[in-house]
Amino acid sequence: MRTQIGLLLALMLAVAAVATLGATGQVTFVNDPITGKPLALVEGIPGPEKGPPCQLDQRYVDEQPEGLRDDVAAAWQRLRDKAAAANVKLCVQDGKRSVGQQEREFADAVRRFGTRELAAKYVLPPEKSMHVKGIAVDIQPIASAVWVERNGREVGWCRRYANEQWHFEYDPGYVTAGCPALLPSATGS
Ligand SMILES: [Zn+2]
Numbered sequence: 001m002r003t004q005i006g007l008l009l010a011l012m013l014a015v016a017a018v019a020t021l022g023a024t025g026q027v028t029f030v031n032d033p034i035t036g037k038p039l040a041l042v043e044g045i046p047g048p049e050k051g052p053p054c055q056l057d058q059r060y061v062d063e064q065p066e067g068l069r070d071d072v073a074a075a076w077q078r079l080r081d082k083a084a085a086a087n088v089k090l091c092v093q094d095g096k097r098s099v100g101q102q103e104r105e106f107a108d109a110v111r112r113f114g115t116r117e118l119a120a121k122y123v124l125p126p127e128k129s130m131h132v133k134g135i136a137v138d139i140q141p142i143a144s145a146v147w148v149e150r151n152g153r154e155v156g157w158c159r160r161y162a163n164e165q166w167h168f169e170y171d172p173g174y175v176t177a178g179c180p181a182l183l184p185s186a187t188g189s
Contacts, residue, residue, distance in 0.1 A: 065137060079155050095136070120187045128186075162183065164186070
């Protein structure tokens with residue numbers, strides 16, 4: 001009997017040790033997002049091209065937010081949980097893009113708007129895009145984006161551009177410093 005209790009105790013201790021290790025490992029993972037992962041590598045990670053339709057509005061999609069920088073992915077989950085607690089559903093119209101994806105979107109915009117300067121007000125070239133860096137998410141429908149604009153800052157998400165109501169970027173500094181003033185567009189003018 002004593003041996004059995006001893007064995008049981010040992011087993012419980014082992015389980016606790018593994019659980020602690022797991023939790024510690026996860027915390028390290030979240031706080032230490034890009035160790036051994038150069039930015040160039042993050043920028044090459046493609047995001048999904050499309051996703052299933054957004055349940056709230058079929059004009060939009062709801063991508064899996066894959067390929068975001070690790071700390072950004074964790075912050076995205078915090079935002080989604082916070083929204084769910086307020087009964088707000090967020091659809092990911094666009095999250096991570098690779099350099100190649102961004103190049104195609106930029107080339108499309110240049111065709112539509114006529115010049116690189118005009119196009120860049122709506123779609124940045126790859127070397128400047130926060131979607132390529134894996135720290136931006138476009139949220140739809142607009143009612144959901146409005147909710148994030150009001151409530152996202154507490155978990156590090158801010159709207160950045162006056163002409164992109166759906167575009168949010170994550171920065172842990174926003175939690176304490178607040179959101180920066182809106183820029184007119186992604187080119188700053
Ligand atoms: Zn965007």
